[in-house]
Amino acid sequence: MEPIAFFGLGHMGGAMAERLVDAGHDVKVYNRTPEKARPLVEKGATHVDHPADAVTPGAIVVTMVADDHAQQSLMNDEVLARLGKGGLHMAMSTVSPAAATAAVEQHARHGVDYLACPVFGRPDAAAAGKLWLALAGSDGAKQRVRALLEVMGQGVFDFGNNPPSANVVKLAGNFLIVSAIEAMAEALSLCEKNQVDPEGVYELFSSTLFACPIYKNYGRAIVDQRFSPPGFALAMGAKDVRLIRDTARAAQVPMPLASLLEDRFLRSLANDGADLDWTGIAKDQRESAGL
């Protein structure tokens, strides 16, 4: 098994890296706050002080960081030069298709293959190796990471050879999720203001027409008005909606629902702050209705 550098040990990345370590991979990690690496080191991972030190020339780097900027900072020309010819960067963060497009070109200049593999799932799914993975890049790269994907995910969906395609899919998926949150928030406030019990409404739709994880889990949180602590923070949701809007702009695709969501997040951020869960937009909807 070839050595792996893993960058980004947040709630998601930490759990994913742990899966790799547990599976016996040789994992070197770097994280801005080194304490987060401790559990991994205890299990056999190596922690380094500088990103480049984690990189074995010609081997694999996996990134799971917060945004475009974080990924670009880590995978700078110094690191890419060290990774070099034959190297592979599997980018699992939610970054913009535009950033992925730029990265493909930059990586190619160093002989590094860029494979996009954003993930669907929350930290508990990451810890259980139950993520859903959207994959796009060269066939060789896909082949090379197959064993890693099996350790981290319960299913892989292949979107061809152009890496940014997988990032578009990831954004589309997050758009579907946050649209469902908005729809439930509006529907439940309509019911509540008409003296109809939200609990019963939730039970009906989440066990019949909408009997699926997103409606069950997020619907539960909305009915319970359980908006903190955040599972996925409002500020992160706002960032994803921004990436969706930017991608829609670039492709000249009007997306009125995405626009509505961006304003919803802005109002939530301006009034409730960034520390709610992204289902917190339902709080804003309730207040809009005077509830």
Next chain:
Amino acid sequence: MEPIAFFGLGHMGGAMAERLVDAGHDVKVYNRTPEKARPLVEKGATHVDHPADAVTPGAIVVTMVADDHAQQSLMNDEVLARLGKGGLHMAMSTVSPAAATAAVEQHARHGVDYLACPVFGRPDAAAAGKLWLALAGSDGAKQRVRALLEVMGQGVFDFGNNPPSANVVKLAGNFLIVSAIEAMAEALSLCEKNQVDPEGVYELFSSTLFACPIYKNYGRAIVDQRFSPPGFALAMGAKDVRLIRDTARAAQVPMPLASLLEDRFLRSLANDGADLDWTGIAKDQRESAGL
């Protein structure tokens, strides 16, 4: 088993009445176009020429018609006077909560109990007795129709004693459905315009996060661009969105997504006509994006 008058033999009502006849109920039917009653008559139902003739005093009337107006026309004071004291009207159509509120009062003047029981499901579910039923009204009325509901539905959700509550729930449910259609339409057009295969995107979300009937069935139609013949017509969807908006107005609930949907339906109606399926709003989204 007490005699039943059944009004409204469209795709839904015809299938529902047939379930009742097959279960051995004594069903009298009336429909504006009498030919639609023929299959029921062959199975043992009685067809009458005037609505009032279908009504047995003190018995049950079931309605499954197109809109507020149709229900109000059928259940006029003449028919209600004949139904009279001890009579029960189970209203299964998608009517407005406002119409239900007015009907409760009007019915009470004739000693008739008004039970709201709108349904979720398409004609094939109606034919199989697999509808989901939202019920609200007096406990006595609920008890009295229990056997009928078992024949028509696979599950009943009880929303208390105030009939319009069930109509609010029905509208909330249809709002969730059409919101999901809108979200899928926007997401898929974003993918398509970025050269990402909609089929793969559909497979991902409909088998994982959104593995539920609405996303599976409507998503399939959108990806296939199969917008006619209509399963549920655009014009009917537009009517439901209008009822949602009217209910939101009356309760002072801003519902920006419902507003967006109303304009979407208006644009579809103005350009593509009323004969598409309501998933046809996805056609409008594709054209908006220049696809």
Next chain:
Amino acid sequence: MEPIAFFGLGHMGGAMAERLVDAGHDVKVYNRTPEKARPLVEKGATHVDHPADAVTPGAIVVTMVADDHAQQSLMNDEVLARLGKGGLHMAMSTVSPAAATAAVEQHARHGVDYLACPVFGRPDAAAAGKLWLALAGSDGAKQRVRALLEVMGQGVFDFGNNPPSANVVKLAGNFLIVSAIEAMAEALSLCEKNQVDPEGVYELFSSTLFACPIYKNYGRAIVDQRFSPPGFALAMGAKDVRLIRDTARAAQVPMPLASLLEDRFLRSLANDGADLDWTGIAKDQRESAGL
């Protein structure tokens, strides 16, 4: 000069009736709260206790009331029967085109001519005879009221022979006004949150590109955050937006800005109540931005 019955003595109607009395017309008035008639009676008008008593057969009735319902209640079949053949009803209220269409037919059955003449302007303009008038109806009716219009308005715009046309124009005008309020509210909150002085921004646009009454007057109120007492109440603005949306629905015209405005008014009503001026939607925008 032929006798005139004038119904509706609110801020607008009272001032308009006074102009007619001052000009020497024989005016009979009716108002639900009779005290409002006192100043007119002192100037020579006659107050009656029942609407029909104000009506001279074959003469003119002018209405300036709150909404469709108020106009329909006053101009009922009893009053129309008394007005009768040769009678003329000049309807100056902001009513829906649909109500005007229905009224034309109802009036015709009594031989009464229905002339639509909604007005633009606030009570001070009404008192000064400086209203702008949108006129539609038969040529004969227009000719017959010419002297009255000259007393009440500073200008008449003719929209042909179909009365509801003038009501569409009135709604379109109010839509332009409230759209301008929304635009100023959003623009000024953007400036304010960027530490740019709203006063200077107001001076720039209201003295150059937008040097016209609506931007000058409403912009002033928004910058001063002077939302009460109401010149035109939020609840009345909400009613007009509702009429606009209903008219757009009926004509299958998507109007996304009108939809946005309706939700804006609903949020204002739900949170700030009906007693603000309709510029109070700017308060909602400030709060949306966390100001």
Next chain:
Amino acid sequence: MEPIAFFGLGHMGGAMAERLVDAGHDVKVYNRTPEKARPLVEKGATHVDHPADAVTPGAIVVTMVADDHAQQSLMNDEVLARLGKGGLHMAMSTVSPAAATAAVEQHARHGVDYLACPVFGRPDAAAAGKLWLALAGSDGAKQRVRALLEVMGQGVFDFGNNPPSANVVKLAGNFLIVSAIEAMAEALSLCEKNQVDPEGVYELFSSTLFACPIYKNYGRAIVDQRFSPPGFALAMGAKDVRLIRDTARAAQVPMPLASLLEDRFLRSLANDGADLDWTGIAKDQRESAGL
């Protein structure tokens, strides 16, 4: 009079530079397409082949270019180093407040003062010296350009000492303009679909409540459906709406009308292309209504 370097000779910049040359200023110009400089050269300006050659150390540079990127490319470190201590850059283009903020810092490193002075007005106003100017920057800089501003504009509005403030005001102004276009487009399509003559509606509002340049001029174009050749291109309008949205995002200001406008422009761009005038969004509205 101190020497001036003028960059950007488009419809606006060319006319503004000509005013300066006509007023006797010593103007050196650079433009990517040199032919555009010919009329100026004939009047006494000097054309140079490289931007830096136009710059006199410690003197004034005026820019009037298409966007952030164009301004940043021209005012690069080489040009700024040459301009150097005591130099002044008066930036008149519509650039983002974020770009202005970054420029202030970059310029300061070279001892150059950055003065924001975006303009309102079309090319004919520029040619007549009738622009409206929004000014922000140091008091010294404002003093120094006073004579230039008098040549180019008919009025100056001062927004203090922080340059990006003027850019916020410029964006707020363009937002008001495009909001007015949208409102007129929706109002007129509502009238038209109700068989009401748009010409009469235009006359009413543009001569009364909205008797100001924006409604008169743009309203005229919309009624005449005169969307090309562009006075200000749809693509440029789309860019400005994008800057507005980006500024709103950064300041956490929900602007639902701005969001609606961005989708409107995206739909116009996707279907009608970039070459219409920005009033061309009215064409999209008509088509939305099936007109």
